[in-house]
Amino acid sequence: MDKLEWQDLASQLGLEYDEDTKIIFGQKDGYNLFIEDAGEKIYRICFSVKGDEALSIAEDLKELKKSTKGMTNAQLTRYKLVITVKGGMTKGRTKETIAECLEAIITFLKEHGFINVCEHTGEAEPTAVYQVGTNLLILSADSFQQLSSNLAIENQSYDQQNENVIGGIVGAFVGCLIGGAVTLGIAQFGYVSFVSGLVMGVCTIKGYELLGKKLSKLGIGISIFFMLVMILFVHQLDWAILITREVGTDVFSAFSYFTNYLLSGGEVHYTYWLNLGLLYLFTGIGAYSMVHNALGNHTLKYVTRKL
Structure with a gap:
């Protein structure tokens, strides 16, 4: 309503x-x-x-x-x-x-x-x-x-902590791997879902905050960068698995060959770009929801009032 x-x-x-x-x-x-x-x-x-x-x-x-x-x-x-x-x-x-x-x-x-x-x-x-x-x-x-x-007192303690950017990067990377695994799993069934983006957003941002000790706009920016790269990597890996099934080679060889083929200007079926666009769109919707909530909660945690 x-x-x-x-x-x-x-x-x-x-x-x-x-x-x-x-x-x-x-x-x-x-x-x-x-x-x-x-x-x-x-x-x-x-x-x-x-x-x-x-x-x-x-x-x-x-x-x-x-x-x-x-x-x-x-x-x-x-x-x-x-x-x-x-x-x-x-x-x-x-x-x-x-x-x-x-x-x-x-x-x-x-x-x-x-x-x-x-x-x-x-x-x-x-x-x-x-x-x-x-x-x-x-x-x-x-x-x-x-x-x-x-x-x-909790907020003051949180604000006085020094942000560990290196630790945050490690946490965001690990979280992004978890989100990427979920996205790849869904993609293997032929689907693209905002749920995968939501999971990736939660894992990546929470990973940064957990090991980085606090979440800042820098941390959110780093987390978004990891998510963008991971989406492309997952899409490449998804197609490499498809090539493996068709040709019979191993996944690593297929991934390397297909990536080099694209970088050299090779043409691919339009569905590659369509699926990549949809993957960015739907996972972006889910990830945006998480980022928006993270920023909102960061502001709300200082609010105390009687309704």
């Missing part, structure tokens, strides 16, 4: 819409909650609650899920209750489904004696929805201050 649809749903539910995090949040019938879009028409309704610890409600939650249309999962972990909702065929039906599931779970919480608590301490005290870095949490004011202070 788009921004206007979210705002309309928030208004219908008597809640608020936050433009930065793109979630619906607020208090309903004494329970603080937020609703977020998990993608692929999946939505999550999150609470922080506590009931009678002597009773197990796992089976009751299963029954609730079965009896509520559109509810695909209901899981209580410590104090965090997450309700997963599958959207409908239309935006209107999706809003109706979310509203129905919200009403059902609030009724369930009341009937089972659950109370609103701080997600961090489990104490029954005034709470609200807070953003602490990249996390959305239902906290008391004291818990928010504590977690904010901890995050500030």
